[in-house]
Amino acid sequence: MLIDQERSTVPLDPADTYRNPVLNADWSDPDVIRVGDDFYLTASTFTKVPGLPILHSRDLVNWKIIGHAVTAGHDEVRPGCGVWAPSLRHHDGRFWIFYGDPDVGIHQVNAEDPRGPWSEPHLVKPGLGLIDPCPLWDEDGQAYLVHAWAKSRAGISNRLTLHRMAPDASRVLDEGTIVIDADLLPGYRTLEGPKLYRHDGHYWIFAPAGGVATGWQSVFRSRSIFGPYEDRIVLEQGGTDVNGPHQGGWVDTPSGEHWFMHFQDRGPYGRVVHLQPMEWRGGWPVMGADGVPVPGGPVPVPGGEPAAPATSDDFAGPGLGPQWxxxxxxxxxxxxxxxxxxxxxxxxxxxxxxxxxxxxxxxxxxxxxxxxxxxxxxxxxxxxxxxxxxxxxxxxxxxxxxxxxxxxxxxxxxxxxxxxxxxxxxxxxxxxxxxxxxxxxxxxxxxxxxxxxxxxxxxxxxxxxxxxxxxxxxxxxxxxxxxxxxxxx
Known part of the structure; x- marks a missing residue:
């Protein structure tokens, strides 16, 4: 298991260590993937224009903004509306981002190059309260889409719905099946933010519950994508100061190590992003230090150049910096x-x-x-x-x-x-x-x-x-x- 430097007996070069949070600003609801040696991350932007930032890294610690996937939004300010909790995937030579607009439905945008240009948003499933979507293209050519529900619009929450989806991501093909009803799970509330994967003969749904500032990260596994699923809590605050810890994405490195990126709600600072080591034990993922967040540790891919999302701007052009x-x-x-x-x-x-x-x-x-x-x-x-x-x-x-x-x-x-x-x-x-x-x-x-x-x-x-x-x-x-x-x- 990759562990925190403070717990390790092996001296580490400070240049090859990191401290959480690795993105110490409001990068809400992050999702992350690897394509070759490159890592890409996106995050919620609600009604900000442009939206859906694309960040790039070679080591999961040092990140730069390289573009945005959505360039238009609403003409008026609508706090808390717009682009919610995206998922980022790479399939069939293209990058795909699915996101929910709770007042409209589930959209996707796609691009050959993550720097753009990106397609115009396409409505995959219309409806109120449809949030936090994530696709999966299976090995047999079938495609699926899982999503959560916003009670403020739909009147329901704490459950996850799975659809068969057209392989070209143009539409869903059925009315959907509730694959996890967390009202039936003791202690669960506000199950949301699902990320759908396939690994080691199982279908996996990584999803947080318990509320943004007070909850935990669970995972669910099943031999069938439609369930039944068994669950396990794999990351919670414990004795640390990392409240939440809330939704994110699982990613591996070229050398085969596993990591999980998630957010922590810090009030006026927004939802900052942490990086947790992850390993598989007994068929289940174990995150952080035996299920609690680590303050830092070895950089997943050592030897990278220091970088951070842009902040300062000399306004020399030709356009505004990507941070604006x-x-x-x-x-x-x-x-x-x-x-x-x-x-x-x-x-x-x-x-x-x-x-x-x-x-x-x-x-x-x-x-x-x-x-x-x-x-x-x-x-x-x-x-x-x-x-x-x-x-x-x-x-x-x-x-x-x-x-x-x-x-x-x-x-x-x-x-x-x-x-x-x-x-x-x-x-x-x-x-x-x-x-x-x-x-x-x-x-x-x-x-x-x-x-x-x-x-x-x-x-x-x-x-x-x-x-x-x-x-x-x-x-x-x-x-x-x-x-x-x-x-x-």
Whole structure:
């Protein structure tokens, strides 16, 4: 069994070890596969645009964003809706992602190259409350699709339904069979997030239960894909600080070792991703250290180059960095990259930034950091740096009757010269406590009141850039220079 470095008697080079979480930000509901020597991961994005990020790694620890599989969503902000819990597979020379939209049904997108282009979303099964789908193409050419249920839409949950599916993934071929009814399993609640596999003569469904912040990871096995299935809990919190631990994906390495990636709900930081060693004992998988999460250990494939999903952006183009997303479908008039700056038009919209489509966002890092940008306001409006969740706060430059000023809750407006480039920032400390910063002529200093970042609906808080008009029509714009995120490691 691959074990944690702290439990090992064999000295390890620090460069060949890892610490959990390996993705310390909101990469909700991850699924992971290997194709040759390459690993790929995707995650839920709800109503973010673009959605379904594609991450690449050579060692399961160091990851980079290489694209997105969905480029459009809703025109309005719909917190908690949209793209839920995807599954990622490689079949017949193509990459496939299945995801559920609880208000529409189960969709799939596919591509020959994971960097794209990806097909337009195709509706495989319409219906309310259909979530967390996962396909399996069997050795005999038959195809299947398993999914869970969202009680908020369907009126039922805690059960998994299996369909025969057309091999081209165009549609399901039957009404579906409930293969696991967890209401019949003692102690089970909210069984969801199934991942379907075939291994060692059994069909396997890996699925979490018990709730995102308080549950565990189970596996189910059967000689027949339609059951009956027997179950076993294979990963739970135990005496660790890893609450949940919740859904994810099983993957092997080129050398034949087995790993499991799953998320942990960290409130305002979102659902961060952990990596667990996994082995097979007595015909069942054993995850972590005998069923409890490990804090780290040997890198699955040593010798890789350090990497992490992008955060900082110099806005040099030709496009926005892959870390950015809008809160709904963006209008092209909202933004432009020009001369090494990001220009945001001051557009009308809801005062509550959580409800505002025209906010450019990225994930809040799961460790202390300092974020800095520079903004120049031209004309009327307000533009700045925000932290957005169910509650939001910001520091911004705003046009007032007395001229431009830096504004932040808990502070009186501080005048700045007309047309001046003003440095704004935020220090995010332990517990996601945010202290805003501004340089109003005497260096970068704290401004306003501390703000406790809050999670959104199924997501963590985000860092955001915005430009808002005072009235019902655009009346100005803002130019943002380089956006920098420095982690305090």
């Amino acid at each position: 997303s809008w809160q709904a479908n963006p209008d092209p008039s909202w933004w432009e990259l020009r001369d090494g700056t990001l220009r945001l038009t001051c557009v009308p919209g809801p005062a509550d930034l959580w409800e505002r489509p025209a906010v450019l966002t990225q994930r809040l890092p799961g460790e202390p950091c300092t974020v800095v940008t520079q903004v120049t306001l031209h004309g009327e409006g307000r533009a700045g740096l925000a932290v957005v969740g169910r509650t939001s706060a910001y520091v911004a430059v705003e046009s007032t009757q007395d001229g431009p000023a830096v504004v932040c809750a808990g502070s009186a407006p501080v005048p700045v010269p007309e047309g001046a480039a003003v440095t704004l920032g935020a220090r995010v400390g332990q517990g996601a406590v945010v202290t805003f910063l501004a340089d109003t002529g005497d260096g970068l200093r704290e401004i306003g009141e501390p703000f406790h970042a809050t999670q959104g609906r199924w997501v963590g808080a985000v860092l955001g850039l915005f430009a808002a008009s005072h009235g019902d029509a655009p009346a100005g714009h803002a130019a943002f220079d380089a956006f920098t995120v420095d982690l305090e490691r």
